[in-house]
Amino acid sequence: MVVGLGFINLANYNEIMKIPHIILIVLTLLFIAWLAWGYFSVASVEQLSYTVIDDSKEYEIRQIDDHIVAEVTVTGNYKDASNEGFMKVADYIFGNNTSSDKVAMTTPVINSEDLSEKVAMTTPVINSEDLDSDTQVIAFVVPSSYTIDTLPTPNNEEVTLREVEGQKVAVLKFTWWATAERMEKKTQELIEYLERDGLKYTALQSARYNPPWTPPFMLRNEVWATITSKTTQEVISEIPGNAELATFAGGCFWCIENSFDNQDGVYEAVSGYVGGTEETANYTDVSNGQTQHREAIQVYYNPSLISYKQLLDLFWNQIDPTDSEGQFVDKGYQYTSAIYTHSNEQAEQANQSLEELISSEKYEEEIATEILAFEENFFLAEEYHQDYAKKQSAAYTNYKDNSGRK
Numbered sequence: 001m002v003v004g005l006g007f008i009n010l011a012n013y014n015e016i017m018k019i020p021h022i023i024l025i026v027l028t029l030l031f032i033a034w035l036a037w038g039y040f041s042v043a044s045v046e047q048l049s050y051t052v053i054d055d056s057k058e059y060e061i062r063q064i065d066d067h068i069v070a071e072v073t074v075t076g077n078y079k080d081a082s083n084e085g086f087m088k089v090a091d092y093i094f095g096n097n098t099s100s101d102k103v104a105m106t107t108p109v110i111n112s113e114d115l116s117e118k119v120a121m122t123t124p125v126i127n128s129e130d131l132d133s134d135t136q137v138i139a140f141v142v143p144s145s146y147t148i149d150t151l152p153t154p155n156n157e158e159v160t161l162r163e164v165e166g167q168k169v170a171v172l173k174f175t176w177w178a179t180a181e182r183m184e185k186k187t188q189e190l191i192e193y194l195e196r197d198g199l200k201y202t203a204l205q206s207a208r209y210n211p212p213w214t215p216p217f218m219l220r221n222e223v224w225a226t227i228t229s230k231t232t233q234e235v236i237s238e239i240p241g242n243a244e245l246a247t248f249a250g251g252c253f254w255c256i257e258n259s260f261d262n263q264d265g266v267y268e269a270v271s272g273y274v275g276g277t278e279e280t281a282n283y284t285d286v287s288n289g290q291t292q293h294r295e296a297i298q299v300y301y302n303p304s305l306i307s308y309k310q311l312l313d314l315f316w317n318q319i320d321p322t323d324s325e326g327q328f329v330d331k332g333y334q335y336t337s338a339i340y341t342h343s344n345e346q347a348e349q350a351n352q353s354l355e356e357l358i359s360s361e362k363y364e365e366e367i368a369t370e371i372l373a374f375e376e377n378f379f380l381a382e383e384y385h386q387d388y389a390k391k392q393s394a395a396y397t398n399y400k401d402n403s404g405r406k
Contacts, residue, residue, distance in 0.1 A: 071139035078180035085138025097152035197383035198391035201225040247340035249296035251327025258389035265306030324368035328404035340374040
């Protein structure tokens with residue numbers, strides 16, 4: 001018996017084999033278009049103007065400029081209230097408003113009817129939540145080209161226009177979807193950071209920057225907290241111009257800073273990292289000995305109220321100048337002692353002070369403290385290290401009592 005063999009037409013076979021490739025190409029093009037949408041939908045929109053004050057921590061501190069918002073107050077859970085508020089404000093943005101522009105009287109007389117005006121989109125969309133209730137305020141930041149007088153009036157009385165003064169906010173950024181659970185988690189993270197750093201805050205807000213259908217990995221979401229206390233950088237910026245600067249490395253900066261902060265004539269003592277060739281420094285790297293920085297403080301002082309010699313005397317009394325391996329319980333180069341001078345006069349006084357200490361024969365061992373010229377390489381420590389003795393008094397007292405310091 002002869003069995004017949006079926007044959008597939010070669011041309012048809014080639015056409016069939018092309019189908020997966022065509023599907024792959026189409027999917028690739030769609031994915032590229034999706035990415036382009038995610039990018040250009042935000043890049044083409046005006047954003048709320050701000051200046052980054054500090055980005056050295058897990059969160060940013062920004063100074064947000066004055067702006068105007070269109071907002072509505074709604075009640076309900078995060079998801080439902082957000083959606084309801086968004087639709088109401090978007091309705092205004094997309095044209096449900098009465099233009100505030102009026103046509104001046106001229107001749108001939110022209111009968112002008114009320115016109116609906118479409119307001120350009122900006123980012124972010126801001127969600128302000130009252131933590132003690134289910135009330136939320138959904139706000140759109142309107143374009144900077146408008147003033148409160150030139151904005152069209154909303155037809156919906158629930159939508160209000162408001163001028164917002166510039167404010168300082170702490171911002172924690174994250175991507176992917178901004179669900180209620182993730183917002184709550186990120187808000188709690190930000191609160192923990194602020195409490196750790198001793199920063200006081202009031203209003204908590206969330207901000208979303210992207211339109212619907214944006215790829216989730218391109219979503220830009222943020223939680224905000226309005227900061228009411230000053231950062232160290234702000235404190236420094238307000239120090240009078242007659243202040244002089246002294247830099248000391250004496251082991252753990254918590255203890256050294258606190259000793260100088262309590263002196264009359266000292267405007268401010270701040271903790272940081274000095275020396276090294278690296279372009280930046282942070283506590284994790286420095287404390288683990290991964291850089292050539294020392295923990296140090298900088299002292300801003302009024303020379304008419306306290307002299308550099310008095311600061312030197314105070315410094316010598318806070319350290320063990322014979323310890324070449326660190327200070328007290330803290331060991332490693334990062335905890336060794338040094339005086340960094342900012343002028344020839346300071347260098348002369350520091351060397352004279354060292355000679356006087358040696359001559360006093362207070363110490364039998366050789367003095368290990370170095371005297372070096374300051375080379376503009378001081379990096380402020382993280383905010384939670386500043387004024388640590390005041391912010392974390394119990395933890396500070398426990399550390400100092402067990403550190404070997406007097």
